[in-house]
Amino acid sequence: MKIAVCDDSREDRGALRALLEACGHDFEIREYGSGEELYADMGYVRECGIVFLDINMEGMDGLEAAGRIKAECPKVHIVLVTAYVNYALDGYKVKASRFLLKDDLEQTLPECLDDILREERVVEFGFVEGTVRLRVDDIIYIETSRHKNVFYTAGETYSIYKKMDELEAELAGMGFVRIHQSFLINMRYIGKLSSYVMVLTTGKEISVPKSRYPEVKRQYTLFKGAE
Amino acid sequence: MALWVLSFCIMAIEAWGSVYFFDTFLKKTDVGRLGKCRYVVLYFADMVVALLGGHFDLMGIKVMLIILVSITFCTVFYEAGWKQRIFFSGLNYALLFLTDLFFLQIENMSISPNVVLTFLLLPSKMLWLCLVFIVRKIWKGQNNYGELSRKEWLKFSMIPLLTVASMLLMFFCNSAEAKVQTAYLFLSVGLIFINILVIELLQGILEKEELFRESALAGQKKESQLAHYRDMQAVYERQGRKMHDYKNQIRTMQVLLKKGDTQAAAALAERLTESISVEMAAVNTNHPVVDAVLNQKFHAAREQGVSMTFRVGDMGGLRLNEEETVILLSNLLDNAIHECVKAARQGRKAVIHVKLVQEGGKLIFSVRNPVVEKVQVTEGTGLSNVKAVADKYGGDFAVSCDAEKFQAVVML
Numbered sequence: 001m002k003i004a005v006c007d008d009s010r011e012d013r014g015a016l017r018a019l020l021e022a023c024g025h026d027f028e029i030r031e032y033g034s035g036e037e038l039y040a041d042m043g044y045v046r047e048c049g050i051v052f053l054d055i056n057m058e059g060m061d062g063l064e065a066a067g068r069i070k071a072e073c074p075k076v077h078i079v080l081v082t083a084y085v086n087y088a089l090d091g092y093k094v095k096a097s098r099f100l101l102k103d104d105l106e107q108t109l110p111e112c113l114d115d116i117l118r119e120e121r122v123v124e125f126g127f128v129e130g131t132v133r134l135r136v137d138d139i140i141y142i143e144t145s146r147h148k149n150v151f152y153t154a155g156e157t158y159s160i161y162k163k164m165d166e167l168e169a170e171l172a173g174m175g176f177v178r179i180h181q182s183f184l185i186n187m188r189y190i191g192k193l194s195s196y197v198m199v200l201t202t203g204k205e206i207s208v209p210k211s212r213y214p215e216v217k218r219q220y221t222l223f224k225g226a227e
Numbered sequence: 228m229a230l231w232v233l234s235f236c237i238m239a240i241e242a243w244g245s246v247y248f249f250d251t252f253l254k255k256t257d258v259g260r261l262g263k264c265r266y267v268v269l270y271f272a273d274m275v276v277a278l279l280g281g282h283f284d285l286m287g288i289k290v291m292l293i294i295l296v297s298i299t300f301c302t303v304f305y306e307a308g309w310k311q312r313i314f315f316s317g318l319n320y321a322l323l324f325l326t327d328l329f330f331l332q333i334e335n336m337s338i339s340p341n342v343v344l345t346f347l348l349l350p351s352k353m354l355w356l357c358l359v360f361i362v363r364k365i366w367k368g369q370n371n372y373g374e375l376s377r378k379e380w381l382k383f384s385m386i387p388l389l390t391v392a393s394m395l396l397m398f399f400c401n402s403a404e405a406k407v408q409t410a411y412l413f414l415s416v417g418l419i420f421i422n423i424l425v426i427e428l429l430q431g432i433l434e435k436e437e438l439f440r441e442s443a444l445a446g447q448k449k450e451s452q453l454a455h456y457r458d459m460q461a462v463y464e465r466q467g468r469k470m471h472d473y474k475n476q477i478r479t480m481q482v483l484l485k486k487g488d489t490q491a492a493a494a495l496a497e498r499l500t501e502s503i504s505v506e507m508a509a510v511n512t513n514h515p516v517v518d519a520v521l522n523q524k525f526h527a528a529r530e531q532g533v534s535m536t537f538r539v540g541d542m543g544g545l546r547l548n549e550e551e552t553v554i555l556l557s558n559l560l561d562n563a564i565h566e567c568v569k570a571a572r573q574g575r576k577a578v579i580h581v582k583l584v585q586e587g588g589k590l591i592f593s594v595r596n597p598v599v600e601k602v603q604v605t606e607g608t609g610l611s612n613v614k615a616v617a618d619k620y621g622g623d624f625a626v627s628c629d630a631e632k633f634q635a636v637v638m639l
Contacts, residue, residue, distance in 0.1 A: 107534040219625075221623040224586070225593025225595070225635075225636030226593065226636075
């Protein structure tokens with residue numbers, strides 16, 4: 001994964017780079033000394049998975065840089081690094097994924113990375129259409145149809161001869177919930193859940209059996225808290 | 228023909244009265260159009276049971292079938308746990324059977340054995356309806372059934388179920404002797420009163436549990452406020468000491484500037500600025516109460532070596548009142564800090580992840596923290612107060628815990 005670190009303090013940039021390299025993931029890291037320098041290299045930023053931004057920089061500060069980057073690359077994760085958490089509200093306005101304090105990074109950075117990387121997971125299945133690697137986030141739901149299970153994504157559908165129980169086990173802990181014998185739903189795509197009916201963000205409505213409803217609701221609540 | 232019409236009327240009265248009884252105690256489930264046909268559904272279910280009962284011609288089986296139908300009816304049309312379904316179905320049937328038995332005894336005692344007073348069935352149903360109205364009057368709408376334990380529900384359920392068993396015994400051991408019939412008559416009346424007393428007792432216990440919870444809530448609120456004021460006092464004292472230091476630092480800067488050492492003065496000014504900012508309130512959510520609580524907990528956590536990460540949004544439009552806000556935030560964060568301190572002592576990372584945002588029209592408050600061992604998630608005063616706030620706004624409260632981490636989420 002490509003990462004950008006932007007901080008006007010060389011010392012702080014170095015410290016963050018050291019912590020990232022110590023996390024054990026395969027990162028390509030580039031450093032920038034100002035918001036302008038970062039914004040000038042949008043070609044790299046577009047390929048980045050995460051951008052670490054110090055808020056207090058001269059010229060274009062981290063918030064302004066975050067706003068511009070998010071406008072052009074909505075999918076990139078912005079992590080604001082600051083000595084003062086009282087920018088939390090403003091940071092949320094630019095849809096920052098996290099706020100981390102500089103003097104706490106050793107404690108907080110590994111879990112922050114784990115949370116973000118969890119969203120970028122890729123799974124590989126041997127479908128009828130061939131072996132396909134899919135981002136977990138791209139799978140909307142899986143439905144049993146006749147003797148196959150069908151994966152529904154935004155663009156394509158893929159069929160697989162595998163039991164739903166097996167698929168549920170393989171996708172455990174990735175934000176899926178079994179609402180029905182025939183349905184495994186990616187909770188990121190749940191728009192509404194009430195009165196035993198689930199409405200996905202695609203508009204699809206699925207009935208939730210009464211017996212499963214309390215547990216589905218519980219898992220969805222926990223998912224929204226962890227998201 | 229008259230008998231058929233009478234049976235139709237009696238079953239209709241029983242269906243209506245039973246629904247009225249269950250509506251008194253249980254919260255209705257939204258089942259769409261089916262909800263409007265509850266009376267019809269119960270009527271036809273009772274009719275099927277009556278026909279089956281007639282076919283088997285065994286009183287015990289009839290009784291079991293009727294109670295089973297009631298339990299199934301409650302399962303479909305009401306939001307109630309299985310303990311409440313069994314208890315209220317048993318109680319409803321106990322009252323129904325007792326009034327029938329009461330009039331049966333009157334019939335046996337007062338009239339010649341060759342004359343069957345079938346029309347006495349109607350007054351018995353009227354008496355039963357009166358009892359249901361009295362019960363409705365007594366019951367003040369308590370529905371905090373979760374406050375009672377499974378054991379307590381079992382004990383309460385014994386009374387209507389033993390009543391039904393006693394009535395079956397009286398029915399099978401009926402005697403022509405006047406003494407026995409008089410005894411059975413008084414026994415029926417006594418059992419009616421006992422079953423109504425059970426409702427009174429249940430209500431009293433639930434009221435007391437509610438009072439106890441409110442008292443614990445008030446106590447907790449007072450403690451939270453005291454802790455908040457103590458914390459504010461600590462902040463003021465700390466700021467007072469810092470002010471004294473800053474005055475000295477500013478004097479030093481003046482001396483440096485007079486000497487012409489602008490670089491040293493600038494470096495000192497930068498360090499001073501950073502120090503002042505860190506001492507000020509850390510979290511800003513555009514809501515004074517949320518800010519006060521989060522800042523209080525943030526500083527308390529840091530003093531104990533516990534870190535926090537934040538994902539917070541604009542809480543300016545928060546619809547909770549001050550007390551509810553404090554309860555929600557304080558309880559979950561206090562638990563998290565407590566567990567993190569234990570983790571820190573074992574040399575583990577102690578980081579609390581706090582999420583407080585408005586997403587898709589819903590308020591989401593989540594606290595995630597490490598634990599040293601799996602915590603038994605029982606709803607002590609703290610968590611039950613949080614649940615009460617969630618329930619008040621029709622929201623959801625979910626908790627999960629494994630050997631490594633604990634998560635609590637409130638979604639309103």
